[in-house]
Amino acid sequence: GAVVSQHPSWVICKSGTSVKIECRSLDFQATTMFWYRQFPKQSLMLMATSNEGSKATYEQGVEKDKFLINHASLTLSTLTVTSAHPEDSSFYICSARAQRGVSYNEQFFGPGTRLTVL
Amino acid sequence: AQRVTQPEKLLSVFKGAPVELKCNYSYSGSPELFWYVQYSRQRLQLLLRHISRESIKGFTADLNKGETSFHLKKPFAQEEDSAMYYCALLSVGGYNKLIFGAGTRLAVHP
Numbered sequence: 001g002a003v004v005s006q007h008p009s010w011v012i013c014k015s016g017t018s019v020k021i022e023c024r025s026l027d028f029q030a031t032t033m034f035w036y037r038q039f040p041k042q043s044l045m046l047m048a049t050s051n052e053g054s055k056a057t058y059e060q061g062v063e064k065d066k067f068l069i070n071h072a073s074l075t076l077s078t079l080t081v082t083s084a085h086p087e088d089s090s091f092y093i094c095s096a097r098a099q100r101g102v103s104y105n106e107q108f109f110g111p112g113t114r115l116t117v118l
Numbered sequence: 119a120q121r122v123t124q125p126e127k128l129l130s131v132f133k134g135a136p137v138e139l140k141c142n143y144s145y146s147g148s149p150e151l152f153w154y155v156q157y158s159r160q161r162l163q164l165l166l167r168h169i170s171r172e173s174i175k176g177f178t179a180d181l182n183k184g185e186t187s188f189h190l191k192k193p194f195a196q197e198e199d200s201a202m203y204y205c206a207l208l209s210v211g212g213y214n215k216l217i218f219g220a221g222t223r224l225a226v227h228p
Contacts, residue, residue, distance in 0.1 A: 032213050043220045049213045109162040
């Protein structure tokens with residue numbers, strides 16, 4: 001149980017276009033999901049916390065107008081990179097937090113989405 | 119400030135040798151700490167959390183509040199243990215986000 005999927009697993013786009021990445025919790029409900037960015041051989045950098053039915057909470061230095069987050073249901077959060085530029089190329093990872101039970105507060109991670117902006 | 123420090127970027131050992139991956143934290147209050155592992159081309163997954171006091175794949179970690187440490191240990195490393203290991207601290211309040219350390223790459227050689 002506790003599987004998180006991401007779609008797509010990789011995407012290549014042209015500079016100036018927008019890209020949407022989906023994060024789904026497949027077998028549990030998650031009122032809170034997290035979006036991270038990971039550069040090669042580096043740790044995860046938290047970008048924002050996605051909350052079902054409310055606005056996302058962004059970390060300092062992350063542009064909310066650049067990285068649009070929507071958490072429309074208890075099993076789906078989306079990250080849209082608007083007007084993407086080559087510097088946005090990265091590995092984007094989402095996680096969903098277990099709300100109850102023995103896994104309370106454990107985060108379950110998606111496989112990641114590799115974005116390449118040409 | 120809430121912070122997790124993993125001082126070693128790379129730890130290289132031979133198969134069968136003991137392993138200790140260091141993690142120190144800075145947190146006011148009672149911390150909740152985790153070790154996550156990322157094998158090559160796989161997603162991040164929980165290895166263990168201090169409140170469960172389990173031993174997973176032969177790994178253990180003890181919370182030492184006096185030294186503010188949560189080092190990960192294994193008495194005999196295996197080649198399949200080669201991976202990136204991340205120590206994480208739960209930042210309570212708000213949405214309970216995780217604060218990750220920089221990670222340590224463990225390389226176990228035959």
